[in-house]
Amino acid sequence: MxxxxxxxxxxxxxxxxxxxxxxxxxxxxxxxxxxxxxxxxxxxxxxxxxxxxxxxxxxxxxxxxxxxxxICESPDFIAKFNDKKIGIELTEVINHLEMKKVESCLNKIFRQAEIVLEQENTTKYRGVYFLEFHTNIKFERLEDQQEIIQCICRSIQKNKAVGCVKSIRKSVHRRNVFITHEYNMNLFDELCSEKILELIEKKNEKFPYYDTSVDECWLVIVSDMNSLASRYTFIQDREHLQEVQSPFHKIFHLENLCGNITSIK
Structure with a gap:
């Protein structure tokens, strides 16, 4: 492949x-x-x-x-639960739209650094590296990306933060070199309930086109806490979620780090 x-x-x-x-x-x-x-x-x-x-x-x-x-589509999965055939539609709620572009640039930078380190010595450097960067770094500027890649490589080679890298933490991995961003919880990072309600409305419009052979169709809205663009610490105006109108039989909001789940309907 x-x-x-x-x-x-x-x-x-x-x-x-x-x-x-x-x-x-x-x-x-x-x-x-x-x-x-x-x-x-x-x-x-x-x-x-x-x-x-x-x-x-x-x-x-x-x-x-x-x-x-x-492997089905519309909904994404079909499951069995309490002798019922359940369709499960999965969707991600993006909390920070402005971070999507930055995260995309970061992933490309990480992948290029991984390639450099694997070509140099995969056995020596294999592991998962969690990096935190100094503020005001412009990841999307092409002229700065090569310097950022060099700083990442030197930080991993020396096992200490270098240049634009503020901190580095390593976890064991038995195969390759994987680089990701360090998870830092912002205590005031709110997810507006309106974003969840808007997402539900969009899915409501597609509901008539889902598989009609299922007994129930559930909507699972996920905040991917491994993503800079999706993470949050609390839902603002959570009570507004109870006002939702939807043809989905059940609606849940789920965060995949600690596994907290909110039943919306």
Whole structure:
């Protein structure tokens, strides 16, 4: 398989998720094998694997759920729960739209640094590196990106922060070099309930086109806490979520770091 950046990035995301100590590994491995056995294109397989991993915390709350169709569309998955056929539509809520472009640039920078280090000595540098950067770094400026890559490589080689890198932390990984951003919780990072309600409205419009053979269709809205653009610390005006009108039988908001779940409907 030819490994383009996009596919490598998806593979990296999967590996990072596997480091999660809360991961229900046995069902995940089974579901990933089923996806691998499907006729989907490799890129679609990685996408489906990433999606099912986002539902890991959901499985902790609903351990009886058994996924039966992992490769369908509209909804994303079909599962069995309490003798009912349940369609599960998964969607991510973006909390910081302005961070999406920055995060995309960061991922490309990380991948280029990973390639440099793996070419130099994969065995010596393999692991997962969590980096924090000094403020006011312009990741999107092409003229600065090579300098940032050099600082990242030197920081990992010396095992200490260099240049634009403010801090570095390493976790064990047995195969390759993976670089990601350090998770820093901002105590005042709010997720406006209106963003969740707007997302529900968009999904409501598509509801008539979902598989009608299911007994119920659930909407699971995920805040991917491994993403700079999705993370949050609290939902502002949470009470407004109880006012939602939707044809979905159940609606949940889920964050995939600690697994907190909010039942909206």
């Amino acid at each position: 030819k490994k383009t950046f996009s596919e490598e990035d998806l593979i990296k995301n999967l590996s990072l998720y596997y480091l999660n100590r809360h991961l229900k590994k046995k069902p995940m491995e089974k579901y990933h094998r089923k996806i691998d056995e499907s006729l989907l294109h490799d890129r679609e397989k990685y996408k489906k694997k990433s999606e099912i991993l986002l539902l890991n915390s959901f499985m902790h709350h609903f351990p009886e759920v058994q996924f039966e169709n992992l």
